[in-house]
Amino acid sequence: MTTRFEASLDFARGMDQHDHIHKLRNEFLIPAGETGELIYFCGNSLGLQPRKAREAIDQELRDWENLAIDGFVKAKNPWLNYQYQFCKPFSKIVGCQENEVTVMNTLTVNLHLMLLSFYQPAGQKYKILMESGAFPSDQYAVESQVRFYNFNPDDAIIEIGPREGEKILRNEDLISAIEENRNSLALVILGGINYYTGQILDMKNISETAKKADIAIGFDLAHAAGNILLNLHDWGADFAVWCSYKYLNGGPGSVGGVFIHEKHIKNLKVRRMGGWWGNDEKTRFEMKRGFIPKADASGWNISTAQVFNMAALKASLDIFERTSMPELRSKSIDLSGYLEFLLSRCAGEGKYEIITPKKPDMHGAQLSLFFPKNGRHVFKCLLDAGIVVDFREPGVIRVAPTPLYNTFEEVYRFFEVLQHVYDGS
Numbered sequence: 388m389t390t391r392f393e394a395s396l397d398f399a400r401g402m403d404q405h406d407h408i409h410k411l412r413n414e415f416l417i418p419a420g421e422t423g424e425l426i427y428f429c430g431n432s433l434g435l436q437p438r439k440a441r442e443a444i445d446q447e448l449r450d451w452e453n454l455a456i457d458g459f460v461k462a463k464n465p466w467l468n469y470q471y472q473f474c475k476p477f478s479k480i481v482g483c484q485e486n487e488v489t490v491m492n493t494l495t496v497n498l499h500l501m502l503l504s505f506y507q508p509a510g511q512k513y514k515i516l517m518e519s520g521a522f523p524s525d526q527y528a529v530e531s532q533v534r535f536y537n538f539n540p541d542d543a544i545i546e547i548g549p550r551e552g553e554k555i556l557r558n559e560d561l562i563s564a565i566e567e568n569r570n571s572l573a574l575v576i577l578g579g580i581n582y583y584t585g586q587i588l589d590m591k592n593i594s595e596t597a598k599k600a601d602i603a604i605g606f607d608l609a610h611a612a613g614n615i616l617l618n619l620h621d622w623g624a625d626f627a628v629w630c631s632y633k634y635l636n637g638g639p640g641s642v643g644g645v646f647i648h649e650k651h652i653k654n655l656k657v658r659r660m661g662g663w664w665g666n667d668e669k670t671r672f673e674m675k676r677g678f679i680p681k682a683d684a685s686g687w688n689i690s691t692a693q694v695f696n697m698a699a700l701k702a703s704l705d706i707f708e709r710t711s712m713p714e715l716r717s718k719s720i721d722l723s724g725y726l727e728f729l730l731s732r733c734a735g736e737g738k739y740e741i742i743t744p745k746k747p748d749m750h751g752a753q754l755s756l757f758f759p760k761n762g763r764h765v766f767k768c769l770l771d772a773g774i775v776v777d778f779r780e781p782g783v784i785r786v787a788p789t790p791l792y793n794t795f796e797e798v799y800r801f802f803e804v805l806q807h808v809y810d811g812s
């Protein structure tokens with residue numbers, strides 16, 4: 388097979404020189420290791436700090452200092468409307484209209500709120516379909532929701548996993564499971580990208596299948612938002628939730644994002660948990676009885692905007708605004724493609740296996756490598772070389788070169804360490 392890549396430092400540096408968004412790396416603070424900047428491949432767990440995050444938080448501190456209560460209307464970014472600043476950048480990141488997206492709370496809380504709105508068990512249709520081995524927080528959320536309605540999780544949750552002897556879930560298996568269980572399913576909830584294997588699910592087809600069968604469909608986009616191209620509105624998903632501290636670099640525990648499809652946002656009858664921030668602004672401060680939700684996704688807001696934590700996210704989304712998801716995705720495909728190319732150069736019997744599907748449209752930035760024998764040792768060698776990745780039992784190292792701040796040279800350095808481990812070269 389011919390390839391456009393070469394396994395050399397010069398080649399990697401050349402790729403960086405030709406990278407149009409290489410300069411955006413300067414917008415991030417790269418942690419200093421003992422022997423120079425770390426090579427940070429953990430943006431899938433916690434994105435790096437935007438250089439301007441501190442100034443953004445300082446701005447709010449100053450406005451609080453100088454304006455106190457008046458900051459709600461007179462701050463540089465009035466706190467009353469703070470959450471609306473995110474609609475435009477997020478609409479581009481998840482592929483939807485600005486009125487279909489909002490920020491509030493954190494991911495798992497939002498997942499619960501969306502389940503309360505869209506999981507509506509009725510008669511025979513009361514089951515929830517999800518992937519087996521979903522992120523624990525999602526498993527706990529779904530389990531506790533079905534218990535909330537007095538169902539037995541063993542009966543009410545249908546889990547779909549890879550076939551015997553396979554590591555990757557097949558989209559066709561998901562689709563046929565949805566079709567086969569159409570009479571008992573009330574809702575399907577899936578991770579757009581699996582946090583462990585890095586696999587992208589076919590969200591378009593899955594959404595269409597669920598909608599045809601009259602089943603609510605939602606996605607957890609924790610590993611997909613800011614990573615791959617999404618088109619939630621056109622796919623017709625009912626809702627999606629994501630956190631903003633992974634590829635979105637909003638900082639630990641930063642505010643979560645929520646998508647609710649247009650077909651629901653104006654329907655004030657869709658049940659939801661009320662709170663004053665979701666109420667129509669015209670009557671919010673009249674403090675009267677009668678909750679009238681806003682007719683957009685922010686009609687699901689409950690409490691006052693979390694200004695400080697949103698400020699850091701804003702600083703990050705301003706960087707996204709200087710590029711575009713197609714441009715980021717295109718670099719990401721090259722970065723992970725280069726990683727895969729290099730990995731294939733030093734692969735060999737019993738060394739490691741890439742468990743992430745190889746086709747570029749089936750994975751985002753992250754590749755997951757399974758080391759049957761010496762995962763912990765390799766992990767330690769990488770750490771010693773200043774390369775930050777993570778290790779998950781039993782022997783999986785997740786490597787996520789992120790296009791906003793990682794370079795081809797860093798990918799090459801990763802390869803050098805692996806070569807050293809195996810060849811001593």
Ligand SMILES: *Cc1c(COP(=O)(O)O)cnc(C)c1O
Nearest residue numbers: 493494495522524582607609630
């Ligand atoms: C990171 C992640 C979470 C984290 O949830 P929080 O409520 O933000 O702590 C949940 N689900 C998935 C799939 C994740 O990857």
